[in-house]
Amino acid sequence: xxxxxxxxxxxxxxxxxxxxxxxxxxxxxxxxxxxxxxxxxxxxxxxxxxxxxxxxxxxxxxxxxxxxxxxxxxxxxxxxxxxxxxxxxxxxxxxxxxxxxxxxxxxxxxxxxxxxxxxxxxxxxxxxxxxxxxxxxxxxxxxxxxxxxxxxxxxxxxxxxxxxxxxxxxxxxxxxxxxxxxxxxxxxxxxxxxxxxxxxxxxxxxxxxxxxxxxxxxxxxxxxxxxxxxxxxxxxxxxxxxxxxxxxxxxxxxxxxxxxxxxxxxxxxxxxxxxxxxxxxxxxxxxxxxxxxxxxxxxxxxxxxxxxxxxxxxxxxxxxxxxxxxxxxxxxxxxxxxxxxxxxxxxxxxxxxxxxxxxxxxxxxxxxxxxxxxxxxxxxx
Amino acid sequence: xxxxxxxxxxxxxxxxxxxxxxxxxxxxxxxxxxxxxxxxxxxxxxxxxxxxxxxxxxxxxxxxxxxxxxxxxxxxxxxxxxxxxxxxxxxxxxxxxxxxxxxxxxxxxxxxxxxxxxxxxxxxxxxxxxxxxxxxxxxxxxxxxxxxxxxxxxxxxxxxxxxxxxxxxxxxxxxxxxxxxxxxxxxxxxxxxxxxxxxxxxxxxxxxxxxxxxxxxxxxxxxxxxxxxxxxxxxxxxxxxxxxxxxxxxxxxxxxxxxxxxxxxxxxxxxxxxxxxxxxxxxxxxxxxxxxxxxxxxxxxxxxxxxxxxxxxxxxxxxxxxxxxxxxxxxxxxxxxxxxxxxxxxxxxxxxxxxxxxxxxxxxxxxxxxxxxxxxxxxxx
Numbered sequence: 001x002x003x004x005x006x007x008x009x010x011x012x013x014x015x016x017x018x019x020x021x022x023x024x025x026x027x028x029x030x031x032x033x034x035x036x037x038x039x040x041x042x043x044x045x046x047x048x049x050x051x052x053x054x055x056x057x058x059x060x061x062x063x064x065x066x067x068x069x070x071x072x073x074x075x076x077x078x079x080x081x082x083x084x085x086x087x088x089x090x091x092x093x094x095x096x097x098x099x100x101x102x103x104x105x106x107x108x109x110x111x112x113x114x115x116x117x118x119x120x121x122x123x124x125x126x127x128x129x130x131x132x133x134x135x136x137x138x139x140x141x142x143x144x145x146x147x148x149x150x151x152x153x154x155x156x157x158x159x160x161x162x163x164x165x166x167x168x169x170x171x172x173x174x175x176x177x178x179x180x181x182x183x184x185x186x187x188x189x190x191x192x193x194x195x196x197x198x199x200x201x202x203x204x205x206x207x208x209x210x211x212x213x214x215x216x217x218x219x220x221x222x223x224x225x226x227x228x229x230x231x232x233x234x235x236x237x238x239x240x241x242x243x244x245x246x247x248x249x250x251x252x253x254x255x256x257x258x259x260x261x262x263x264x265x266x267x268x269x270x271x272x273x274x275x276x277x278x279x280x281x282x283x284x285x286x287x288x289x290x291x292x293x294x295x296x297x298x299x300x301x302x303x304x305x306x307x308x309x310x311x312x313x314x315x316x317x318x319x320x321x322x323x324x325x326x327x328x329x330x331x332x333x334x335x336x337x338x339x340x341x342x343x344x345x346x347x348x349x350x351x352x353x354x355x356x357x358x359x360x361x362x363x364x365x366x367x368x369x370x371x372x373x374x375x376x377x378x379x380x381x
Numbered sequence: 382x383x384x385x386x387x388x389x390x391x392x393x394x395x396x397x398x399x400x401x402x403x404x405x406x407x408x409x410x411x412x413x414x415x416x417x418x419x420x421x422x423x424x425x426x427x428x429x430x431x432x433x434x435x436x437x438x439x440x441x442x443x444x445x446x447x448x449x450x451x452x453x454x455x456x457x458x459x460x461x462x463x464x465x466x467x468x469x470x471x472x473x474x475x476x477x478x479x480x481x482x483x484x485x486x487x488x489x490x491x492x493x494x495x496x497x498x499x500x501x502x503x504x505x506x507x508x509x510x511x512x513x514x515x516x517x518x519x520x521x522x523x524x525x526x527x528x529x530x531x532x533x534x535x536x537x538x539x540x541x542x543x544x545x546x547x548x549x550x551x552x553x554x555x556x557x558x559x560x561x562x563x564x565x566x567x568x569x570x571x572x573x574x575x576x577x578x579x580x581x582x583x584x585x586x587x588x589x590x591x592x593x594x595x596x597x598x599x600x601x602x603x604x605x606x607x608x609x610x611x612x613x614x615x616x617x618x619x620x621x622x623x624x625x626x627x628x629x630x631x632x633x634x635x636x637x638x639x640x641x642x643x644x645x646x647x648x649x650x651x652x653x654x655x656x657x658x659x660x661x662x663x664x665x666x667x668x669x670x671x672x673x674x675x676x677x678x679x680x681x682x683x684x685x686x687x688x689x690x691x692x693x694x695x696x697x698x699x700x701x702x703x704x705x706x707x708x709x710x711x712x713x714x715x716x717x718x719x720x721x722x723x724x725x726x727x728x729x730x731x732x733x734x735x736x737x738x739x740x741x742x743x744x745x746x747x748x749x750x751x752x753x754x755x756x757x758x759x760x761x762x
Contacts, residue, residue, distance in 0.1 A: 038548050078540060112547040116508075123513070127497075127537045130511045132504070156508045159459060166493040167419050167548050 045070035048136035051179025094330035109352035119243030157250015165260030174344020186240025204337030265347020267295035290347030426451035429517035432560025475711035490733035500624030538631015546641030555725020567621025585718030646728020648676035671728030
């Protein structure tokens with residue numbers, strides 16, 4: 001089937017090797033390059049108070065800083081530094097935000113960028129496509145997102161996706177939401193997908209037990225018929241999700257139904273978006289996932305199995321960024337189980353390679369990421 | 382000179398007749414069609430309390446409704462009706478918002494739309510590119526726009542314009558700000574341009590005396606050296622302008638300096654934007670004005686003379702929409718001195734014609750505008 005889909009970003013075997021891109025769930029030999037000429041990147045920034053639960057995320061050094069993560073990431077994408085806070089988005093021991101990769105890919109391939117405020121906490125100092133959403137609440141204490149907010153996020157997403165598909169042949173959507181893998185686990189579980197021990201983490205020691213316990217407690221507290229919720233993803237998001245999920249799902253839906261192609265740039269969080277679209281019976285023909293090999297190869301998670309149980313027909317593209325070959329320990333960390341992905345890093349690296357028809361290959365990208373990292377570190381001097 | 386500008390939207394004599402498009406200040410015979418393939422429309426919505434001055438604008442039936450005008454216009458562009466208010470944007474005697482023309486052109490030519498909140502008062506229920514600006518104050522009572530807000534509007538505009546130029550070969554910028562011709566007059570006057578009796582109006586009886594008196598009073602009140610302000614347009618906007626002007630100027634600057642082409646879709650208000658860019662010594666090579674013949678032929682104003690005194694090298698394109706031939710009195714009103722222009726109507730009609738390479742000609746457009754008008758009127762039944 002996949003072979004006949006003209007729309008697809010198709011890479012033949014040799015070129016995929018050159019680009020360090022592979023497809024996780026479809027045979028390489030079936031894939032040829034259909035071309036990406038006019039892509040656009042949409043970064044959805046959101047907040048969920050679920051990220052306040054200690055031990056749930058590495059993003060931000062402490063609870064106060066977690067609130068600034070999304071704003072810092074999006075300012076960093078535009079400016080190369082953060083305006084709203086005096087900190088650079090790098091941990092004290094030098095591990096950077098994955099936006100270092102995203103910014104590098106955006107610049108190298110001259111890809112336009114828009115940031116969507118899908119319920120952020122701190123508003124970044126940039127032009128911001130506002131959906132007028134509130135941040136998500138902690139799923140432990142009850143409804144995470146008002147059902148009216150879920151619908152609004154989805155409806156506004158459709159409007160935006162439609163506009164974007166008119167002049168862009170690929171809409172790449174990334175996200176920045178601390179604590180997002182836990183809410184993704186919640187939504188997947190509520191939709192009847194066995195996602196335990198499969199969602200990824202920004203830390204090498206994935207706090208699966210903590211995440212599983214949170215979701216189990218939530219489900220116990222809420223006295224609803226879980227069979228009925230399986231075909232009602234908006235309610236699932238309302239109880240267990242975050243405002244990022246319906247925002248991204250809506251943009252994806254609007255883009256695809258207007259004849260566009262959409263790359264969901266991220267790991268297991270984007271699988272929750274796919275699960276929502278699937279439950280809504282929305283078309284997934286022109287949708288695929290693009291992520292880093294650090295998510296795909298993550299032994300403490302299982303993106304492939306997750307995607308196979310949700311929607312095996314959605315191709316999962318993976319890029320090896322060769323961060324292990326970097327001279328910087330902060331960048332090597334990506335290959336050692338830290339950060340792994342986020343802010344659309346993997347999908348943007350793939351898109352940069354495709355748009356440049358292979359000119360931006362693995363070694364070009366790694367060198368440019370290192371230069372970007374050096375600039376970022378210098379800012380803190 | 383104009384002849385050699387490859388970038389320009391160029392129409393030869395015959396085609397321009399067919400499209401009902403002409404160039405006001407450049408000889409037709411020099412102009413050939415360079416093509417518009419991938420345009421995007423940006424509608425900047427703003428508010429100035431200057432619009433509270435009785436008699437200054439026809440937009441909105443009364444002072445309270447004036448505040449809703451921009452929000453109503455932008456919701457109408459997306460939905461064909463207004464969400465934030467129960468009113469349709471049509472006066473009691475059937476004169477519609479110029480957004481009727483804009484929406485028709487957007488739909489016919491499948492042009493993507495983004496709305497920028499450049500200091501609006503009521504926030505419309507749509508995805509909105511927010512610049513985080515406050516509405517402008519009444520210029521009678523002192524500073525109209527904080528100088529920091531002027532700079533922010535311009536800086537954010539540059540960021541947005543840069544992104545838009547990456548995937549769009551023409552950025553069409555329109556505006557919706559009630560009372561905007563008065564603040565335009567203020568900025569033009571402060572920049573040393575004799576604009577008295579030259580700015581347009583949404584009413585057939587142009588309240589020139591009122592506008593001139595307001596500006597004269599403001600200039601008397603403010604004890605500054607007007608010679609110094611001539612080369613300091615940000616200060617001029619701060620004293621006499623509105624937040625729309627620096628927002629549009631910034632988007633235009635960002636678009637042009639990134640290799641894009643920009644059509645300022647509007648009448649005399651857009652001449653104030655050109656005056657600001659000129660005073661800032663920003664490039665105007667790829668900038669032009671697109672408006673309706675109702676502004677261009679307005680005997681109570683003088684766009685051509687105004688543009689000649691500001692920047693004669695910027696081409697002014699004009700479209701005749703043949704509204705006088707409409708079967709509806711509400712649409713005939715455009716040809717009788719009412720409304721005339723706004724929400725990018727003229728520029729969008731020109732762009733729709735160009736993108737469709739003449740398929741969307743004057744008669745196609747008029748028929749579609751009439752259908753749009755019928756739908757709009759039906760909403761009120």
